[in-house]
Amino acid sequence: MKLIAIVDDQSANRAVFGRLAKKIAPALKVESFASAEEALAYFNTGHHPDMVITDFRMTGMDGAEFISALRETPWAHDVPVIVITAYEDRAHRLEALRAGATDFLLAPVDHGEFVSRGKNLLHMATSRKHAKQRATALERELADSHRARNTLLRRSRQHLLQVIDTVPAMISATDESGKFVFVNRCMAESMRSTPEALTGSPAPPGLEGRRCASARWELKAPPVGCCGERRPCCEARYEEIVRDTYGAERVFLTSETPLEGSHSDAPLWLRTSLDITDLKAAQERLHFLAYRDQLTGTPNRLRIEKTIQALLSGNGKKSPSFALFMLDLDRFKAINDTLGHSIGDRVLKSVAGRLETVLPDAVVVGRLGGDEFGIVLRLTGTYPHEEARERAVTIRDAFIPPFAIGPDDSTHPDAAMDDSVVITTASIGIVVHQDASETVDMLLKRADMAMYKAKTAGGNTFELFHHEMEDAEAAAMRIELDLQSVVTSRELILHYQPQIDLRSGKIIGVEALLRWQRPDGTLLLPATFLPVAEETGLIVPITEWVLNEACRQQVAWTAEDITVRMAVNMSGVLFRRADIHNLVMDVIERTGINPVDLELELTESVLIGNTDTANQQLADLRKLGAAVAVDDFGTGYASLTYLSRLVIDRIKIDKSFIDRIENSPSDQAIVRSMIDLCRKLEIKVTTEGIERPEQARWLARQRCDEGQGYYFSRPQPADKIAEMFHTSMKAAHRDEMQMCHISASEGGPELAP
Incomplete structure (x- = not known):
């Protein structure tokens, strides 16, 4: 609750000013004092007023002396003081202001003016008090932040050095003369030394390995930090092959970057080499997994689709004429059911090998999945559809000789060869690309339609796609439309x-x-x-x-x-x-x-x-x-x-x-x-x-x-x-x-x- 102090040696004035003061703000406490000495004694007990209203001329300590004494206390520097006096001359007003008065009123006091000035001064004092408290708090927070930042920076430097020592990468920094100014533990161990022994010594001339010319890293845009700030571009970033101390070749991703902010004018050079030998091997494995069928080793559906897309694109040129053949083995389910899936898998591998043998000029021969194979052949003749039929006959005839089952992959090398054979045929669907609007999905869909038509015809034959096949599928879509009027x-x-x-x-x-x-x-x-x-x-x-x-x-x-x-x-x-x-x-x-x-x-x-x-x-x-x-x-x-x-x-x-x-x-x-x-x-x-x-x-x-x-x-x-x-x-x-x-x-x- 806010406190307003009334100081006046006249009891009538104290009563009037007290009633007016209570109108300044709700929930207000008003204390009245007959003398300045009494008021100061009360204040010294810890009751600090939020505003003081005092008479200028009083017996004993007058208003000027009271205000001066009040301002000498630390807590009263910003307390508003209103002086009420009957003296109108300028000297009295100046004396009141010099003593530390905030404002003054002439007696007899206008009640409305009393309340309005009191409200304004009390509000200003409250705002000033809050601002001062906030400023003090901010200064304290800022000081704490500076101390915490300095402590964190000091610790982070120590931790950074520890982290760099544990990073599984060879990190070093050299000056303009080629001497080491920093070497991490991984780098030192690779050189069969210690960081302390290498620091200050010249870097060996054969530090770099053999660069991989086909694996240079290109930076498409200036690198940025985690907070978006621009960073200087690496002088070099490349892959290199380094022979380790055991004579084995390892692949490293190496970058060389100038270090700015060093004590000397000449920049230091930071060299970082990360062993990516396992990564390169994994990339090659992933590439194989992504584009190769795991059973037959031939290109998979994704590789076939990308090959077709490349032919359709034609690198900006007119796409060449080609045909997509989709094969589905006839009665292959019976082979799996009667001979087992392991025999079926060996048949699929045998089929893939024969297709690659009889079609050496194929753009791609691969397995689409299950017992389906996809073949893309370029057509160079004047009559592409006739040429596609002729090639289909070659593919169909490739299934006339029985397929050798061959050895199981798990068979021991010394085990006897399995000379069993299996007879199977294929249903072949063909689509010839000639329309520039065709897409990969469209060609695969049309080849599948033609293959299904060959399958329903009894198998061991081929069908060339024609647009009537799409009409049957459109009939299924028509059901949905016909529901509107059913x-x-x-x-x-x-x-x-x-x-x-x-x-x-x-x-x-x-x-x-x-x-x-x-x-x-x-x-x-x-x-x-x-x-x-x-x-x-x-x-x-x-x-x-x-x-x-x-x-x-x-x-x-x-x-x-x-x-x-x-x-x-x-x-x-x-x-x-x-x-x-x-x-x-x-x-x-x-x-x-x-x-x-x-x-x-x-x-x-x-x-x-x-x-x-x-x-x-x-x-x-x-x-x-x-x-x-x-x-x-x-x-x-x-x-x-x-x-x-x-x-x-x-x-x-x-x-x-x-x-x-x-x-x-x-x-x-x-x-x-x-x-x-x-x-x-x-x-x-x-x-x-x-x-x-x-x-x-x-x-x-x-x-x-x-x-x-x-x-x-x-x-x-x-x-x-x-x-x-x-x-x-x-x-x-x-x-x-x-x-x-x-x-x-x-x-x-x-x-x-």
């Missing part, structure tokens, strides 16, 4: 897979499964186009069509006295992009389906991502009367603990748990746990992917409610499903289902312990 073009159809009551064997439900029937009659499964539909948002109108068509069909079956529950898959995208509640309600109203005959299937990921939000949406759907099922349960993020939290009517156990149910105790335990828990939670269970009667019998004994799968029926058109209700399927499985029922009720033995 609903309006009436190409979507539904098939239905029955869901069977495992107790009675009756069909009690069907699952609607989407198919896309192309104009050419091709029937596409959802996996080929639904992911694209979800990415583009077309899944919303497609799902609306599916839901509408499935409900319409259910109503039509009901009119034929076929009572069946209709299950429809709902994409998770709808829960994020559409009003699923209104969508389902509109379909119910439009088709007239009884909501209790509708079941909506969703995947786990839709429900687990945000359980609370999902439950609210599911609850709204169930209010319409529709049931909700979790499809493919157990394959996603859900666990059994989620069952009690989800607002659902049914789970559908995924096929992956059923595939090995007869022989897998762990799968049996999992499925049994799911069924038991769902029974306690009053959640129905349907098992997907039932393909064998043993699976159906086991599930029936576990009191699983329903099942579906190829054992009962594959997905069928609507008319076939109607027939199944009236014909043989019910009769065919009646006896078997009764046995399942008897076995379940009698507690028959399970398939596995």
